[in-house]
Amino acid sequence: MSRSESSRAQPSQLVGQDAVAVELSAVIVSASPDGPMVLVRQPDAQSPAALPFGPLEPFHRTIEEGLRAWVEELTGYDLGYVEQLYTFGDANRHASARARAGRVLSIGYLALIHEARPRRSQNSNWHSWYRFFPWEDWRNAEPAIMPSIRESIDGWIAEAPRDERKSREERMRLTFGLPDERWNEELVLERYELLYEIGLVPEAHRDGASCWAPREAAIMAADSLHADHRRILATGISRLRGKIKYRPVVFELMPPRFTFLQLQRTVEALAGVELHKPNFRRLVEHQGLVEETGAVTSKTGGRPARLLRFRREILVERPASGIGLPPLRQRSTSRR
Amino acid sequence: MSRSESSRAQPSQLVGQDAVAVELSAVIVSASPDGPMVLVRQPDAQSPAALPFGPLEPFHRTIEEGLRAWVEELTGYDLGYVEQLYTFGDANRHASARARAGRVLSIGYLALIHEARPRRSQNSNWHSWYRFFPWEDWRNAEPAIMPSIRESIDGWIAEAPRDERKSREERMRLTFGLPDERWNEELVLERYELLYEIGLVPEAHRDGASCWAPREAAIMAADSLHADHRRILATGISRLRGKIKYRPVVFELMPPRFTFLQLQRTVEALAGVELHKPNFRRLVEHQGLVEETGAVTSKTGGRPARLLRFRREILVERPASGIGLPPLRQRSTSRR
DNA sequence: TCATATATACTCAATGTTAGTCTAACTGGA
DNA sequence: TCCAGTTAGACTAACATTGAGTATATATGA
Numbered sequence: 131m132s133r134s135e136s137s138r139a140q141p142s143q144l145v146g147q148d149a150v151a152v153e154l155s156a157v158i159v160s161a162s163p164d165g166p167m168v169l170v171r172q173p174d175a176q177s178p179a180a181l182p183f184g185p186l187e188p189f190h191r192t193i194e195e196g197l198r199a200w201v202e203e204l205t206g207y208d209l210g211y212v213e214q215l216y217t218f219g220d221a222n223r224h225a226s227a228r229a230r231a232g233r234v235l236s237i238g239y240l241a242l243i244h245e246a247r248p249r250r251s252q253n254s255n256w257h258s259w260y261r262f263f264p265w266e267d268w269r270n271a272e273p274a275i276m277p278s279i280r281e282s283i284d285g286w287i288a289e290a291p292r293d294e295r296k297s298r299e300e301r302m303r304l305t306f307g308l309p310d311e312r313w314n315e316e317l318v319l320e321r322y323e324l325l326y327e328i329g330l331v332p333e334a335h336r337d338g339a340s341c342w343a344p345r346e347a348a349i350m351a352a353d354s355l356h357a358d359h360r361r362i363l364a365t366g367i368s369r370l371r372g373k374i375k376y377r378p379v380v381f382e383l384m385p386p387r388f389t390f391l392q393l394q395r396t397v398e399a400l401a402g403v404e405l406h407k408p409n410f411r412r413l414v415e416h417q418g419l420v421e422e423t424g425a426v427t428s429k430t431g432g433r434p435a436r437l438l439r440f441r442r443e444i445l446v447e448r449p450a451s452g453i454g455l456p457p458l459r460q461r462s463t464s465r466r
Numbered sequence: 467m468s469r470s471e472s473s474r475a476q477p478s479q480l481v482g483q484d485a486v487a488v489e490l491s492a493v494i495v496s497a498s499p500d501g502p503m504v505l506v507r508q509p510d511a512q513s514p515a516a517l518p519f520g521p522l523e524p525f526h527r528t529i530e531e532g533l534r535a536w537v538e539e540l541t542g543y544d545l546g547y548v549e550q551l552y553t554f555g556d557a558n559r560h561a562s563a564r565a566r567a568g569r570v571l572s573i574g575y576l577a578l579i580h581e582a583r584p585r586r587s588q589n590s591n592w593h594s595w596y597r598f599f600p601w602e603d604w605r606n607a608e609p610a611i612m613p614s615i616r617e618s619i620d621g622w623i624a625e626a627p628r629d630e631r632k633s634r635e636e637r638m639r640l641t642f643g644l645p646d647e648r649w650n651e652e653l654v655l656e657r658y659e660l661l662y663e664i665g666l667v668p669e670a671h672r673d674g675a676s677c678w679a680p681r682e683a684a685i686m687a688a689d690s691l692h693a694d695h696r697r698i699l700a701t702g703i704s705r706l707r708g709k710i711k712y713r714p715v716v717f718e719l720m721p722p723r724f725t726f727l728q729l730q731r732t733v734e735a736l737a738g739v740e741l742h743k744p745n746f747r748r749l750v751e752h753q754g755l756v757e758e759t760g761a762v763t764s765k766t767g768g769r770p771a772r773l774l775r776f777r778r779e780i781l782v783e784r785p786a787s788g789i790g791l792p793p794l795r796q797r798s799t800s801r802r
Numbered sequence: 803t804c805a806t807a808t809a810t811a812c813t814c815a816a817t818g819t820t821a822g823t824c825t826a827a828c829t830g831g832a
Numbered sequence: 833t834c835c836a837g838t839t840a841g842a843c844t845a846a847c848a849t850t851g852a853g854t855a856t857a858t859a860t861g862a
Contacts, residue, residue, distance in 0.1 A: 149485050188569060193555040217553040217573055219529040237553055432808025433858035768839025769827035
């Protein structure tokens with residue numbers, strides 16, 4: 131910080147800095163009967179699995195257009211709904227940044243599509259996102275991996291220096307909700323970051339972060355991804371789990387016609403929690419999010435279900451309406 | 467798009483691209499009795515006013531650290547609460563990008579501070595953010611500038627090609643809430659973008675965008691800012707207005723001790739709408755956001771008010787609790 | 803035909819919200 | 833000293849929303 135203030139603050143001074151590589155990565159989500167899926171590429175057996183990504187090129191008119199172009203080229207998908215997630219730039223979290231001692235900015239995007247269309251590339255595959263975050267699926271019961279996570283975190287808390295112990299306990303309680311707190315499904319990124327810091331995910335060791343846990347402890351069923359792509363994916367899941375509550379984005383994932391239960395199962399799959407059926411129906415009806423097509427389907431097993439369609443008009447009527455998961459509502463804590 | 471897929475998808479390919487300049491800009495907000503303030507710099511009489519900004523440098527360990535360093539150097543403020551807003555990269559919205567035909571990425575951050583501390587730099591000044599967005603302050607009445615905005619937009623709608631007319635009308639209704647819809651205070655960015663597209667803000671002409679309105683129509687009391695800084699500011703206001711509803715961020719702007727009414731006035735100033743006093747008090751009390759200090763103050767005019775302090779514990783108890791402005795609650799639209 | 807599975811409708815208590823009114827405690831000026 | 837003005841703070845009734853449960857309808861398949 132030696133140069134004078136005024137000489138640095140001018141836009142023209144921006145030119146001379148070291149080259150920055152900008153990488154665009156896409157969390158492309160779809161919903162299948164088996165749960166929420168994310169598109170992952172593995173160009174060849176040597177490379178690690180990765181989200182579809184590519185560098186921002188000079189001819190891309192906007193960042194989003196650059197992302198769309200890369201996804202189209204790599205996977206054949208023509209994206210519909212797209213939103214920017216976050217720009218990451220930690221030097222040490224990116225292999226190629228470490229290798230060339232430069233900086234890589236990683237701009238993450240979230241895209242939602244109907245899975246129906248065929249994919250072009252042999253290298254792209256849909257995976258349940260719970261493959262990468264097995265501790266995030268609480269639909270049926272506590273995930274099988276939770277006890278071992280809890281045990282590791284308990285160890286990390288126990289070995290804390292005295293002054294840090296309480297804050298570690300609180301961080302565990304906040305993110306993983308244990309033992310007395312409820313599960314907050316939106317804190318996907320916060321949970322991942324905690325596991326990363328402790329060293330329970332393999333990429334923490336790969337990145338050379340100073341970890342509490344030994345590399346051997348970091349097995350975990352969770353597969354890791356190229357660079358910071360698992361972090362970007364966590365950001366995408368967090369964002370989507372939050373957004374379905376106040377914007378009608380689920381419908382980007384639904385087929386043109388669907389039943390109430392299909393819609394509920396999709397929301398549950400995304401949020402990783404189960405919902406109360408009658409209340410869910412009432413909410414969706416009450417908000418004017420759907421309308422009947424008149425058709426019914428008998429493929430559901432029992433009584434035939436009405437087929438619904440999304441009321442696109444709602445987007446201009448009340449764009450703020452969403453699905454409103456009950457579990458996240460605030461508990462009042464009266465403190466008179 | 468000519469090179470083969472696999473050769474482009476590797477991280478090592480990121481190196482060779484054209485230099486990208488990365489600019490970090492800060493929307494630094496504080497609350498004064500006169501309303502919400504934002505820190506704006508004007509290095510010299512020739513330069514346009516700008517948010518504090520500077521390039522990302524190789525020695526910045528993270529993007530956020532780079533931002534903090536720039537703000538510290540330019541303004542003397544040591545930022546507390548900071549969050550990333552968005553990364554902008556439209557080629558034509560940035561003067562220096564046009565000048566050198568390269569790309570400028572603009573990463574915007576939002577920072578909240580107590581105004582109390584003195585500022586170091588002569589070039590930095592606090593301005594009400596409504597100076598840059600006079601149409602956003604609906605606390606007392608409809609802003610004085612609204613009629614002329616409405617008139618211009620009406621003209622833009624009237625001159626639309628037939629097939630586009632309806633969508634223009636809906637866009638106006640959504641963003642500016644007229645004539646029948648209610649005002650949605652969160653759509654700051656959407657409103658600004660509409661005004662930009664129509665050509666009612668001077669920077670649209672400066673950027674050479676193809677505008678409906680002639681340059682002369684774009685006077686508007688609103689002062690413009692360097693590059694896309696007014697867009698970044700709009701993003702920051704939108705984010706903050708949304709966030710006070712579900713996170714206790716207002717308290718970052720409050721002094722250590724404050725009265726209920728001070729808190730309410732601050733929230734109102736940020737949101738640009740007025741609130742119902744008894745309900746606001748009940749909400750804040752009920753959420754456990756504050757506790758009494760035991761002290762009172764008589765400086766408020768009438769009956770002495772109790773001085774409150776923020777309960778920091780709430781951050782670990784329920785980080786999701788916020789102030790919850792009534793005007794944005796959803797209206798039910800029953801459609802049985 | 804009956805068990806079973808799913809779809810859909812209805813109920814009810816608890817809780818939260820909206821929009822008010824009413825009272826309390828201070829200041830400053832007639 | 834007393835009253836008008838001003839702000840603080842308590843209370844309430846009407847209404848809407850939510851959480852959790854139960855009951856009924858219409859399919860399939862043994």
